[in-house]
Amino acid sequence: MLTGSLALMAQIDKDQLALQVSKADNANTEKLMEYIWKRHTDVTVNGQPKANAITEFSFDAEGKLQAKVEDATTTDKQMRGVRGRVQQNTQEENLEYVQSALELSLAYSYMSKGQLIDFFDKATVAEKNGVIEASGADVYVKVIN
Secondary structure (H helix, E strand, O other): OOOHHHHHHHHOOHHHHHHHHHHHHHHHHHHHOOOOEEEEEEEEEOOEEEEEEEEEEEEOOOOOEEEEEEEEEEOOOOOOHHHHHHHHHHHHHHHHHHHHHHHHHHHHHOOOHHHHHHHHHHOEEEEEOOEEEEEOOOOOOOOOO
């Protein structure tokens, strides 16, 4: 006989859980479509502030999330000459990296029903103190140890 959280884990249907989460997520997204919101992002390297950006989000008429960078600044003092050009190239590369990271965070925030089912299928699902917790890795990016 299973007891405690083991019994509950045996009862958790991951596909059903994914569908319930997807349904709730769709309802939340429907409500969110009425709004425009802003995200403030601070980028640090080794604990030192390097850049910040303000991005405005909204949904278009087709229900697709739109992101528009309103402001992006760097805290690095701009150098001149060759060093300035090298610095500018590095800043552009870093900005591309940060943009990719922010897009990836949105992918996790707004998964499709199929993506949620796939996630829950691969995830470890457990109940802790009355809360169902799902954790997984390698969802969009393979984790390299």
